[in-house]
Amino acid sequence: MIMPRGEPLLLPVNPVFIVASLAAGLAINLLPLGRVVWMPDLLMVLLVFWGVHQPLRIGLGTAFVLGLCMDVGQSALLGQHALAYTVLSFSAIAIHRRLLWFSVLSQALQVLPLFALAHAVELLLRMATGGIFPGLWSFLAPVLEALLWPLASWVLLAPQRRPPDADQNRPL
Numbered sequence: 001m002i003m004p005r006g007e008p009l010l011l012p013v014n015p016v017f018i019v020a021s022l023a024a025g026l027a028i029n030l031l032p033l034g035r036v037v038w039m040p041d042l043l044m045v046l047l048v049f050w051g052v053h054q055p056l057r058i059g060l061g062t063a064f065v066l067g068l069c070m071d072v073g074q075s076a077l078l079g080q081h082a083l084a085y086t087v088l089s090f091s092a093i094a095i096h097r098r099l100l101w102f103s104v105l106s107q108a109l110q111v112l113p114l115f116a117l118a119h120a121v122e123l124l125l126r127m128a129t130g131g132i133f134p135g136l137w138s139f140l141a142p143v144l145e146a147l148l149w150p151l152a153s154w155v156l157l158a159p160q161r162r163p164p165d166a167d168q169n170r171p172l
Helices: 015-029 042-053 060-074 080-094 104-128 136-161
Strands: none
Touching: 015 042, 015 060, 042 060, 042 080, 042 104, 042 136, 060 080, 080 104, 104 136
């Protein structure tokens, strides 16, 4: 793949860092902050980020298992988050090659429909099983997740941007 101009060459990502970030996102999502409907789902942001940047390491199975963990942790309908996260992860992996060519702000606009789709899947499943409509504030969550995209990109790519060892004989 040809790198866009001005983009630094990134070091390989540590798989332990991916697992740690997903575990931290799951832990933050499971914090008892109350049932605020506009609260962004940090695990969704992380799944899309790693699905775009590391599609061979984070796939649909990971999204499904993390979704089941969210369902159990929030006492939601079993499979509700699992289906939404799987649809979200599939969509992110499907557009990952195209998305990497855009700037981070343009990427945030491109992932906004993915977050809206995942929240729509959750809402439709909740409504189909007799749940109540959470209100119009629930439409704010995908927007906040898209606004978190530049911050997530900056934080999660920081370990890969560190300079290599200062070796005079190294060509890079």
